[in-house]
Amino acid sequence: MTSGIPYPFPGSPAQRRMELLEADQIARAAAGIPFTTQSACRAMAAVPGGFHPGAGWEYGAGADLLGGVLEVVSGKSLDALYEERLFGPLEMIDTGFYVPPSKIDRVATAWHRDPQFTRVTQVETPIRDARSEDVLTFMAAVEKIDTAPPAFLAAGGGCYSTARDYARFLHMLLNEGELDGVRILRPETIRFMRTPQLDHTQLDAKAAEGVGAGVPGYSYSNLLRILVDPAQARALGVNGHVGEYGWDGAGGNFCLVDPSLGVAAVFMMQNFEGAEPVLRRQLYKAIVADD
Template identity: 35%
Template structure:
């Protein structure tokens, strides 16, 4: 609809971010020091985790000074996305925009941006513009009471210890109605069939079953590598992923730009990501396939299921 462009400063649409600063250490008295920005972070940098934001979740490094500031500010207790954005805007960036990559709350700020541009809440926008048109009938930010019996149990495991039931660490609760603070980065409940419909839409370049929700150009933009070689050469690791030459980051997902350089058995242009509780998917346009895998296990020692299944699928294709 032309309501935003990747090169737009975030503050063009969320004016509360006009006065952002960047973390510059602490002085002799232990007081946080901030420095001016080289340039205002853009929407494109927000979409690629290069804007400079941190995360401040229960899994964040408590020794990281910027993450500690985020956690101390209580941003995840904000009543809604508008308040959330205003609180984040008062905190310093972790680095100068565009100079590094860091997994962050950027998706949640995108949710605030969507609400501001559309005039809808994020749950309403996603239902009206994505889930309903694609026939994703079981995907939402909440689980209605009549579907509660279908909600999977989340487990945790440390090493070889037994599985234990584990409360959702990224949301206050499993909601039975749309929450006022809808987390763009961690809040959706879905099913394998619904997830596969979304993945198939990406493979089809924005269309499914005769319904188009995005242009081919938009999907091509979403699934194209965006990181400079200087960032890829840092070989930044997050979870099971190490960004590196040949394996870049697109908009809100990783992309295999060059399978040979990346050392990955998938086609060029494969777009993928995984979730903290073991969910994973990829879309491989070269081989005309989508894959969705869903488990519910929080573990820092879980096997790399995406890597394993990609090797298995590659063997099947070659056979």
């Protein structure tokens, strides 16, 4: 998130440039000029960002661009690479970039909640074949159910999964990269992933961001929030220990790994207003002692 390349939102000039790019790519696809993960990543990388790489922090397309890099380095499509190196070895049998038609009836219902939490409304989740209709990021497609591999395999949030599968992934992280005798990552890689790396300028920029900044006391690195100051987090009722890490999802899902306690947890709420503030804090209190 320090690349300066944002997601397409109606906000800053860089975000609006990404919106224009997304609209152009969708129009070209509708006209019969399809795009791929790599061609979309090349287009995104060519859009002027909001700041020089490393000069700030902004929630954006960094993870999606890394997906394109993985395709180039491996010589494989991102879905094939994930299945070979992650989903298959971890026996994540219900995780992938689309939901097979035979599993459509298992897709959880999603909801919207109004700001006063007084009512919820069910989200319509149309089924689509995203080989001919897609967007550059998961942001606009999160309420749709893909039944075929999408044209753009979004490394920043394009997969469907279950609590069971995601718990296996988290336990692999908790076990320093290994689960059930299968090694996915080296221990030193896991330690690098959970090491805070933001400087003061980047931390200040993150504090000003609305996404991922709901609780103070956290730094960020390698697509993860990382707790560095438990006293600040506790001021808002969030218990935790130095080094606890994880992330939140657009649909209300939430995960954490706490190496000091040997605890990993995943929480899938299916609510597009997110897990903050009430349920997230209650989750912490339920699994982390108030010390």
